[in-house]
Every structure is written in C-alpha cells, then in structure tokens.
Amino acid sequence: MIAEVHASRPGGRTARVRADVLAAVESELAEHGYDGLTIDAVAARSGVHRTTLYRRWKTVPGLLVDLLEAGADDAWEPADTGSLEGDLIAVNREIHAALTARPSITQAVIAASFRTAAAADALTRFWEDRYERTALVVSRAVARGEIPGGTDPHQLLLTATAPLYHQLVLLRQPMSRDQADQHARIAAASVR
Amino acid sequence: MIAEVHASRPGGRTARVRADVLAAVESELAEHGYDGLTIDAVAARSGVHRTTLYRRWKTVPGLLVDLLEAGADDAWEPADTGSLEGDLIAVNREIHAALTARPSITQAVIAASFRTAAAADALTRFWEDRYERTALVVSRAVARGEIPGGTDPHQLLLTATAPLYHQLVLLRQPMSRDQADQHARIAAASVR
DNA sequence: ATCTTAACGCAACGTTCGTCGCATTTAGGG
DNA sequence: CCCTAAATGCGACGAACGTTGCGTTAAGAT
Numbered sequence: 001m002i003a004e005v006h007a008s009r010p011g012g013r014t015a016r017v018r019a020d021v022l023a024a025v026e027s028e029l030a031e032h033g034y035d036g037l038t039i040d041a042v043a044a045r046s047g048v049h050r051t052t053l054y055r056r057w058k059t060v061p062g063l064l065v066d067l068l069e070a071g072a073d074d075a076w077e078p079a080d081t082g083s084l085e086g087d088l089i090a091v092n093r094e095i096h097a098a099l100t101a102r103p104s105i106t107q108a109v110i111a112a113s114f115r116t117a118a119a120a121d122a123l124t125r126f127w128e129d130r131y132e133r134t135a136l137v138v139s140r141a142v143a144r145g146e147i148p149g150g151t152d153p154h155q156l157l158l159t160a161t162a163p164l165y166h167q168l169v170l171l172r173q174p175m176s177r178d179q180a181d182q183h184a185r186i187a188a189a190s191v192r
Numbered sequence: 193m194i195a196e197v198h199a200s201r202p203g204g205r206t207a208r209v210r211a212d213v214l215a216a217v218e219s220e221l222a223e224h225g226y227d228g229l230t231i232d233a234v235a236a237r238s239g240v241h242r243t244t245l246y247r248r249w250k251t252v253p254g255l256l257v258d259l260l261e262a263g264a265d266d267a268w269e270p271a272d273t274g275s276l277e278g279d280l281i282a283v284n285r286e287i288h289a290a291l292t293a294r295p296s297i298t299q300a301v302i303a304a305s306f307r308t309a310a311a312a313d314a315l316t317r318f319w320e321d322r323y324e325r326t327a328l329v330v331s332r333a334v335a336r337g338e339i340p341g342g343t344d345p346h347q348l349l350l351t352a353t354a355p356l357y358h359q360l361v362l363l364r365q366p367m368s369r370d371q372a373d374q375h376a377r378i379a380a381a382s383v384r
Numbered sequence: 385a386t387c388t389t390a391a392c393g394c395a396a397c398g399t400t401c402g403t404c405g406c407a408t409t410t411a412g413g414g
Numbered sequence: 415c416c417c418t419a420a421a422t423g424c425g426a427c428g429a430a431c432g433t434t435g436c437g438t439t440a441a442g443a444t
Contacts, residue, residue, distance in 0.1 A: 209391085242394095243394075248392095
C-alpha cells in the first residue's frame with residue numbers, strides 16, 4: 001500500500017479535495033452506515049462537485065478503497081508477547097476490535113467488496129499483506145522451538161482468525177472477546 | 193423454512209408466476225453472475241411484468257431470498273459416518289462444494305445479504321437452522337464417548353467450518369478439498 | 385354458473401444515477 | 415511573472431430505477 005508517488009499533480013487543491021472527500025465519507029459512514037453512503041451525499045457534505053467524485057473515484061466502493069489505502073498502516077506488525085498463544089490472542093483481539101467497532105470501517109469495506117471488483121481486489125491485497133506479516137508470529141514460535149518447523153503459517157492463522165470473521169461478519173452474531181481468545185488457544189494447541 | 197401456508201391466494205397462476213420467476217433468476221445468475229442480475233432482465237426472461245416483480249419481491253436480494261427459501265431442504269441432516277472426524281469432514285465437503293460451485297448460489301446469497309436487511313436476516317436464519325441441525329454430530333460423538341459432555345457444539349463447528357468461508361468468500365483465494373478436510377481434523381482434535 | 389377480489393398486466397410518471405461538453409481555476413514549471 | 419495543462423466546477427442530458435393509477439384476468443368462494 002505505497003502512496004501514489006507518481007501522481008501527476010498531487011499538490012495543494014487536489015490533496016485538499018481528497019482530504020475533504022475522505023473526511024466526508026467517514027462522517028457519512030458513521031451517521032448513516034454503508035447503505036446511506038451515496039456519491040451525492042458525499043459531494044454535498046464535502047462541498048466537492050459530483051462530477052469530480054465520479055471522475056476520480058468512480059463508485060462508492062471506490063471511495064472506501066481509497067479510505068482503506070489512506071489509512072493503511074505500513075509499519076504494522078504483530079505484537080511479540082513471548083509465546084505463540086499470546087501472539088495469536090493479541091492478533092485476535094485486534095480483529096475483534098475492528099469488527100465490533102461501530103461503525104466498523106472493516107465491515108463497510110467488506111460490504112463494498114461484494115459490489116465492485118476493484119474493491120474486492122483492494123481488500124484481497126490488504127489481507128494478503130496482513131496475513132503475510134502475521135506469519136511472523138509463526139516463524140518466531142518455530143525459532144523458539146515451540147512448534148515444528150514444517151508448520152503451515154496460513155493454515156494456523158486461518159484456524160485462529162476465521163471463526164471471528166465468520167461469526168461476526170457472515171453469521172452476524174455476537175462473539176465475546178473471551179471466545180475470540182479461546183479460538184486463538186485452539187489454534188495454538190493444534191500445532192503442538 | 194416452512195412454505196407460506198397462509199398465503200391468501202397461492203393457486204394456479206400465482207404459483208406458476210413464482211416458478212417462472214425463480215427459474216429465470218437461476219438462469220440469469222448462471223449466465224451473468226450476481227452483478228448482471230437485474231429486475232428488468234428477470235422480468236424479460238420470465239415473461240412476467242416488471243411491476244409484478246417489484247410488488248412481490250421488491251428488490252434483487254428479495255428474489256435471491258425467495259430462491260433460497262424455495263430450495264431449503266427441510267429434511268437435511270448431517271451424514272452419520274460413525275466418527276466425529278468423519279462427520280465433520282463430510283460437513284466440510286458439502287460446504288466446500290457449495291462455495292466452489294460455479295455459479296455458487298451460496299456466494300450470490302452472501303453478496304445479497306450485504307445489500308438489504310431482509311436478505312441478511314434470511315441468511316442468518318438459514319445458517320442458524322443449519323448449525324443447529326449440525327450440532328447433532330457433536331451430541332452423537334458425546335453419546336459414543338468420543339468427547340466430553342461439556343463440549344460447546346457451536347465453537348467446535350465454527351473451528352471446523354469457518355476457515356472454508358473465510359478463505360473462499362472473504363479472502364477470495366482457493367482452498368483444496370484436502371485442506372478443507374484438514375480443518376475438520378483440526379477441529380475434531382481440539383476437543384479430544 | 386355467478387360473484388368477489390387478489391394477483392397481474394400495462395403505461396406513464398418522477399427520481400436517481402452516471403456521463404458528457406465546456407468553462408474556470410490552479411498547481412507546477414519555465 | 416507568465417504559460418501550460420491537469421484538476422475541478424457547472425449545467426444538461428439519457429438511461430436505468432422504482433412507483434403509481436387503472437384496467438384486466440382468473441382463483442376461490444357461494
């Protein structure tokens with residue numbers, strides 16, 4: 001998620017317009033949720049003309065994609081708690097917080113990903129990047145001799161994190177933080 | 193998912209219209225995917241008037257909801273293979289097949305559930321029903337003495353099935369049937 | 385067979401959506 | 415400071431969407 005360095009004219013007004021628009025997207029999202037998020041509403045709130053939004057962002061999902069990329073934390077890496085189980089619990093708590101926040105930007109972007117291919121691609125890239133970085137907790141555990149070297153990082157992370165997404169996003173039912181912790185423990189125990 | 197028994201006039205023409213429409217929805221879905229699924233296209237293909245579709249089904253997600261309910265198998269129950277692991281593998285293979293089919297009705301309904309509350313509710317009810325029935329594999333395992341009595345069925349099923357949904361639906365990446373089996377084994381082992 | 389009325393067909397309407405051509409502003413370079 | 419072109423503002427347009435009023439058909443009751 002590198003910021004667009006080769007933009008032909010990223011200066012003053014353009015940057016200000018982008019900031020205004022993304023701020024409006026966030027506010028609109030907070031007030032009316034994803035369904036109330038429309039190009040016209042964002043245009044009205046931001047003071048930027050409809051046509052400009054259609055030209056630069058094309059669609060509502062496009063706006064959310066940009067919001068996602070603008071907020072991408074390039075320095076993110078999983079916490080090091082000293083044990084595999086502790087690391088997985090920390091990861092799951094982050095996911096749990098992101099999915100239960102109201103409004104949840106993550107939930108909104110997921111919804112958007114079912115509308116346009118561009119949003120789906122952006123989200124896939126984002127998650128690929130995150131899971132790749134999170135694989136660090138597995139290699140650290142291997143280095144500590146906690147788990148065997150042949151362990152598949154992705155399978156392990158899937159076991160730990162998938163239940164949160166499934167329960168909170170698809171099944172649309174509550175999940176306590178304790179339950180989230182518990183799934184991290186199950187995953188950690190599965191590779192011992 | 194009981195068929196609407198108290199419909200005031202479900203007879204001949206009305207039933208025929210519904211059958212024509214749902215058939216058209218399925219065909220249209222197969223050819224153009226969810227994005228190409230529009231009220232007008234379904235009306236044209238089915239020979240039923242636009243207005244009728246708007247009156248009875250309101251929205252495109254509404255059409256998919258009805259398709260889901262029409263295809264609901266009220267007799268469904270999980271296969272009995274004689275072991276918890278075998279049962280979970282069987283369940284996961286069904287889910288795997290449903291999510292990798294092309295076109296996948298399940299994937300389409302999931303996409304629809306992010307558009308209208310009615311679709312989200314219908315899907316939630318459907319899954320609640322399925323997971324409740326699938327809990328049978330857990331009670332059978334308890335009866336066989338395979339696992340302790342205090343086992344939480346939902347947590348176990350979540351561990352087994354969530355990775356499939358997450359990988360195939362949200363992460364939008366492939367998963368082999370062997371990997372699906374593997375997650376069933378991990379779940380089975382987690383309660384031993 | 386007749387009647388009632390729910391369900392459907394039909395045409396027209398207003399709204400929202402996304403696009404286009406053109407004028408205006410302004411960032412960034414000479 | 416001036417010049418060029420990218421970015422934005424503006425108004426209008428056509429198409430798609432969803433709704434409404436009214437006439438017609440036919441299911442189900444008497």
